[in-house]
Amino acid sequence: MGNDILVLVEHHAGAVHDSAAELLGKARELAGATGGQAVAVLLHDGWGDTHASALPADRVLSVEHTAFANFLPEAYVIALEAILRDRDPRLTLIANTTVGMDLAGSLSARMSSPLVAYCVDLAIDGDVVVATSQVFGGKLNAEVELPSGIASVVAGAFPPAEGGGAPEVEAVAPMAGLDSLSMTFLGRIEPETSDVDITAEEILISVGRGIGGEENVELAQELADALGGVVSASRPVADAGWLPKTRQVGKSGRKVTPRLYIACGISGAPEHLEGMRDAELIIAINTDEKAPIFDVAHFGTTEDLFDILPALTERIEAATSVA
Amino acid sequence: MHIVVPMKQTVDLVEELELNDEGTDIEREYLTFVSNEWDEQALEEALLLKEAGGGTTVTVIGLDETDVDQTLFAALAKGADRAIKLSGDFEGGITSHQRAAILAEVVGGLDADVVLIGVQSPEDLDGQTGVLLAGLLGRPHVSVAIAVEPHDAGVKVTQEFGAGVVHEIAVTGPAVVGVQAARQAPRYVAISRVRQAMQSGGLEVMDAPDSSGDAGGLTIRRLYAPEMSSQAEMLSGDAEDIAGRLAQIIADRGLVKA
Ligand SMILES: Cc1cc2nc3c(=O)[nH]c(=O)nc-3n(C[C@H](O)[C@H](O)[C@H](O)COP(=O)(O)OP(=O)(O)OC[C@H]3O[C@@H](n4cnc5c(N)ncnc54)[C@H](O)[C@@H]3O)c2cc1C
Numbered sequence: 001m002g003n004d005i006l007v008l009v010e011h012h013a014g015a016v017h018d019s020a021a022e023l024l025g026k027a028r029e030l031a032g033a034t035g036g037q038a039v040a041v042l043l044h045d046g047w048g049d050t051h052a053s054a055l056p057a058d059r060v061l062s063v064e065h066t067a068f069a070n071f072l073p074e075a076y077v078i079a080l081e082a083i084l085r086d087r088d089p090r091l092t093l094i095a096n097t098t099v100g101m102d103l104a105g106s107l108s109a110r111m112s113s114p115l116v117a118y119c120v121d122l123a124i125d126g127d128v129v130v131a132t133s134q135v136f137g138g139k140l141n142a143e144v145e146l147p148s149g150i151a152s153v154v155a156g157a158f159p160p161a162e163g164g165g166a167p168e169v170e171a172v173a174p175m176a177g178l179d180s181l182s183m184t185f186l187g188r189i190e191p192e193t194s195d196v197d198i199t200a201e202e203i204l205i206s207v208g209r210g211i212g213g214e215e216n217v218e219l220a221q222e223l224a225d226a227l228g229g230v231v232s233a234s235r236p237v238a239d240a241g242w243l244p245k246t247r248q249v250g251k252s253g254r255k256v257t258p259r260l261y262i263a264c265g266i267s268g269a270p271e272h273l274e275g276m277r278d279a280e281l282i283i284a285i286n287t288d289e290k291a292p293i294f295d296v297a298h299f300g301t302t303e304d305l306f307d308i309l310p311a312l313t314e315r316i317e318a319a320t321s322v323a
Numbered sequence: 324m325h326i327v328v329p330m331k332q333t334v335d336l337v338e339e340l341e342l343n344d345e346g347t348d349i350e351r352e353y354l355t356f357v358s359n360e361w362d363e364q365a366l367e368e369a370l371l372l373k374e375a376g377g378g379t380t381v382t383v384i385g386l387d388e389t390d391v392d393q394t395l396f397a398a399l400a401k402g403a404d405r406a407i408k409l410s411g412d413f414e415g416g417i418t419s420h421q422r423a424a425i426l427a428e429v430v431g432g433l434d435a436d437v438v439l440i441g442v443q444s445p446e447d448l449d450g451q452t453g454v455l456l457a458g459l460l461g462r463p464h465v466s467v468a469i470a471v472e473p474h475d476a477g478v479k480v481t482q483e484f485g486a487g488v489v490h491e492i493a494v495t496g497p498a499v500v501g502v503q504a505a506r507q508a509p510r511y512v513a514i515s516r517v518r519q520a521m522q523s524g525g526l527e528v529m530d531a532p533d534s535s536g537d538a539g540g541l542t543i544r545r546l547y548a549p550e551m552s553s554q555a556e557m558l559s560g561d562a563e564d565i566a567g568r569l570a571q572i573i574a575d576r577g578l579v580k581a
Pocket residue numbers: 101207208209210211233234235236237248249250251252253254264265266267268269270271272275285286287288291303304305306337442443467503
């Protein structure tokens with residue numbers, strides 16, 4: 001087993017994803033402890049070489065092939081498995097994005113290499129890696145040890161690397177399997193933008209599964225109307241069609257930073273927190289006092305949202321009609 | 324097309340999670356277990372594919388975990404063709420690697436064209452079962468799918484990225500798809516229909532293959548509740564008092580436009 005810390009550089013539509021700087025920053029720190037290098041892996045179809053030399057890494061492994069024009073899990077797995085077998089790093093860091101959720105487990109199984117998912121902290125302790133992972137919807141953390149392996153890292157867990165680097169860029173020959181894939185990329189589709197843009201709103205009244213049904217969304221709408229805000233939602237509410245997908249806050253929805261975010265019946269899963277934890281003022285209404293939403297909220301109540309929402313709307317309406 | 328949907332019983336997150344004496348796992352004995360919500364999404368997508376015709380059949384598989392019968396019979400009542408329960412001792416919980424190893428053996432013998440499985444479960448410390456299964460089977464996979472539709476000789480998978488961006492990928496040959504959401508909300512099935520399914524039986528029971536192999540290679544030092552990073556100030560009193568306090572807090576920030 002080697003001492004290097006490998007980082008998969010995620011990129012989309014010609015832009016390096018924010019996660020790369022976060023993972024490389026941590027990789028440099030860990031490589032300092034193991035005595036290895038922070039090695040970035042960049043799989044691309046030609047544009048990558050100009051980006052490679054700007055990455056904050058000690059070394060960049062650059063593989064160029066047309067199969068990397070867009071993210072194709074099969075192509076990525078073939079390339080990464082070959083690289084991991086060849087370089088035998090101590091640890092491989094992959095962002096816990098769609099890309100990471102697709103690749104990390106598959107690589108772990110193919111290589112019989114341990115995997116820590118939903119990782120929020122990493123350290124080297126003697127000859128083991130110590131990782132902290134979010135489990136049970138963020139209700140608990142797990143601290144685990146592994147000799148070496150793969151970690152899929154939650155967005156925002158580590159600060160981005162400061163400054164660039166002067167990495168040595170090493171071209172790696174494309175792997176044979178890349179020419180005979182069973183997958184074809186058909187297209188990339190950007191979201192429609194006909195609805196309100198929740199990222200531009202100052203006040204969001206956000207509803208989760210605790211709202212119970214589409215017919216109750218009105219209660220949040222009334223408060224939003226009183227405050228001049230709009231209603232947003234957690235993923236299950238959008239999936240159920242109770243509100244449009246454009247209103248979804250979180251990892252696979254929008255990242256919002258309003259002046260006021262009122263979370264109603266939202267448990268605060270890590271994927272949701274990712275999208276709203278930087279809001280200026282967060283108020284959470286949730287009957288479960290252990291709900292992780294209270295970890296990021298400034299004010300909270302465990303009273304029933306069906307009692308709080310109408311009462312609060314009434315107060316706000318009274319205050320606004322005074323003038 | 325033959326679709327296999329592995330289904331997992333997972334802890335109901337609304338419940339209070341207590342730790343065992345060693346602090347290395349949750350105390351599972353008195354918890355309520357529910358069908359993993361993402362597996363329910365995978366089942367729905369499978370049923371939609373079946374309804375699209377072409378002789379598609381759906382097999383659901385579950386390990387003998389608390390209340391799995393309920394989940395499997397509900398799947399039959401919703402339209403699955405076959406339900407298999409793998410018996411074994413799983414009450415103490417197993418890792419995703421062990422689950423994937425069990426499924427790999429069974430799914431390998433079922434001649435599945437596509438495995439649809441929930442993208443994750445709340446207990447995936449050592450990774451998500453679907454992609455681990457794909458890796459063990461050496462099959463291509465696409466995870467975080469929000470639609471799986473027939474396409475030429477295989478399927479077209481819509482893979483979701485952040486902020487509403489999606490990719491469409493065509494896959495030929497046997498594949499594993501991790502489902503984030505079905506094209507429509509999972510259908511409802513009346514309890515009476517689940518009971519009917521129970522009465523007509525139809526649950527195949529098999530011994531689970533040995534899962535004592537690779538458990539994933541993680542040693543758990545401890546589980547703990549994360550420290551509150553910003554410690555919410557909890558408001559007490561009745562709903563009226565709290566609404567009053569909240570209105571004041573909001574007004575103090577200049578957010579109430581008179
Ligand atoms: C790849 C991926 C991406 C994801 N992306 C997102 C995303 O972008 N956004 C997102 O939100 N989720 C996302 N999720 C889903 C996420 O994991 C959670 O499942 C989801 O956030 C839970 O939504 P919820 O809080 O509304 O529901 P639940 O977790 O079911 O919580 C409902 C809450 O309501 C409370 N409640 C119930 N009744 C009342 C009442 N009367 N009064 C007050 N409180 C009540 C309960 O105590 C509970 O805490 C993603 C998951 C995956 C796998």
